[in-house]
Amino acid sequence: MSEKEIISALKYVSRMKPEFMLSEMRNYIKSEMYTQEIYNIASSSFFDLGLDIVPVDDDFKVFRAPGGFIELSDREEQINEAFFRTAGVSRKLERLIEQFIEKKTGKDWDDPVILDRIRKAVVSQKADYWKSKGSRNISYEKGYDILGYLAYQFPVYFVQFQHILYGMAEDGLLKKRMKVLDVGSGPGTVPLAITDLYNRLEDNKALVHSIEMYDENIEAYNFLVPEYAGIKDKVDVREPEKIDIKKLDVGKLPENIDLMVFSNVLNEIKDLSNSEKAELVKEMSEKLNQNGSILIIEPADKVNSTEMRGLAISLKVMGLGIYSPCSFIWGSGCNPQGCWSFEQQEDIDPTRLMTRLAECDEPYRYINLDIKYTYVILRKDNLTRIKYRVSPKAKFAKLSKLGKHTGKRINVIASLMSGDLGDEKNHLFKICDGTSAKPVYAVLPGHNLTPENEVITNARYGSLLSFQNILVRYNEANDSYNLLLSKGSLVEAVEG
Known part of the structure; x- marks a missing residue:
């Protein structure tokens, strides 16, 4: 009996019955087969067939998986809000990473020699990262490259991905049964983060496919991810495919992807120009469901952040829509x-490994707790988070026209595009309405803070705000505009 025939029979039975025992399939296939044999052949196809399966004694119960998108319950919101208040790597995952270090080195994870290596x-990776783009050569070919990453970068990337994914859940972008493709998976940061978040959700599951080019990363992935995902079995992880992204055969990628992730990977491909990266992402988007999302995340430094924004606009020109x-x-x-x-998000809690690494003469070199990142969510269906469009009759000035209003008080409407960049004396926020070629900042001196303008201090990144009665000033030193909020200024949330 071929796999194709078994899958065909499964499709037929699942259309006829909302739930059934897998052993019943023996009545619909010609060959004599044990139930376990049927399971072994069909197990990798249940997710794509929209079926859930659970073992029951010597059999398996099969039932139709719930469709649609995640709607967070009050309990789920409370649990996740509590997590993000003191976010970090779970003790179970910390111990798994420590065990991987012990496996790789043959010594205790906190052996002084191992910690020093x-x-x-960590120092070597940081030095290479801060080199200019042309001379950077970020590689994960050696075992200690991976151990350094797991010790220093991983905890922050692990939590930051959960912040973004949870925001997508709040926006209704995540399906109750979601197929993910993680491009450049490394040691499994994204699948581990998905697992951690889904373990705090109720009846939702994900299937994760990954591609990765380095053997050392794949070894770490295979040690960490299946074990951690198996704790609650809410995330089905497939073994990563060893693929160099630059030589990718898009035709061999899985079909009907709901979420395609490029997390801190595109900036490390030095052999491709930004336009070539855009062409690669656009080609891969053919494997995306019509209502699926592409998520690109890059570090927050100026070079990587500005390049990523340029990449996003290139993809928009190619036909993809920017959601947020x-x-x-x-x-x-x-x-x-x-x-x-x-x-920017709240700092994470340090891992035990990070704390031990910091027990030295220069502890600051090994502590990495702050979360700052640049991201974009792209769609094929042109869905946008902010749906508001300025009415022709609205009395708002475009940010591209601020030069005409310097020294005057005006009204504007714009999205909040940063956290608070200021200090104790002055709150400072970057804002954008999609028209200005120069940077624009909203400046709120602490002594001018009032209930009428304080909305800006706790608004969500990307949310749309209206500003009334603000003073326009040109900052010649930085070739930018500052919009000064006074006690008489009004800031209101418009959307998001």
């Missing part, structure tokens, strides 16, 4: 040149 790997964080409220495109914007 990991410190050297950018909004185009005037119905026009934007100039991404010099567009440096990023989101």
Whole structure:
């Protein structure tokens, strides 16, 4: 009996019955087969067939999986809000990472010699990262490259991905049964983060496919991810495919992807120009469901952030829509040149490994707790987070016209594109309406803070705000505009 015939029979039976025992399939196939044999052949296809399966004694119960998108319950919101208040790597996952270090080195994870070697790997990676783009050569070919990454970068990337994914759940973008493709998976940061979040959700599941080029990363992935995902079996992870992204055969990728992730990977491909990266992502988007999302995440430094914004606009020109964080409220495109914007979250708790690494003469080199990142969510269906469009009769000035209003008080409407970049004396936020070629900042001196303008201090990144009675000033030193909020200024949330 071929796999094709078994799958065909499964499709037929699942259409006729909302739930059934897998052993019943023996009545619909010609060959004599044990139930376990049927399971072994068909197990990799249940997710795509929209079926859930659970073992029952010597059999399996099969039933139709719930469709549609995740709607967070009050309990799920409370649990996740509590997690993000003191976010970090779970103790179970910390211990798994420690065990992987012990497996790789043959010594205790906190052996002084091992810790010193990991410190050297961290310092080396940081030094290479901060080199100019042309001379960077970020590689994960050696075992200690991976151990350094797991010690220093991983905890922050692990939590930051959950922030973004949870935001997508709040927006209703995640399906109750979601197929994910993680491009450049490394040691499994994204699948581990998905697992952690889904373990705090109720009846939702994900299937994760991954591609990765480095053997050392794949070894770490196979040690960490299946074990952690198996704790609650809410995330089905497939073994990563060893593929160099630059030589990718898109035709061999899985079909009907709901979420395609490029997490801190595109910036590390030095052999491709930004336009070539855009062409690669666009080609891969053919494997995306019509209502699926592409998520690209890059570090928040100016070079990577501005390049990513340029990449996003290139993809928009190629036909993909930008869901967030950018909004185009005037119905026009934007100039991404010099567009440096990023989101910031609360610091994470350090791992035990990070703490031990910091027990040295220069502890600051090994502590990495702050979360700052640049991201974009792209869609094929042109769905946008911010749906508001400025009415022709609205009395708002475009940010591209601020030069005409310098020294005057005006009204504007724009998206919040940063956290608070200021200090104790002055709150400072980057804002954008998609029209200005120069950076624009909203400045709120602490002594001018009032209930009428404090909305800006706790608004969500990417949300749309209206500003009334603000003073326009040109900052010649930085070739930017500052919009000064006074006690008489009014800031209101419009959307998001």
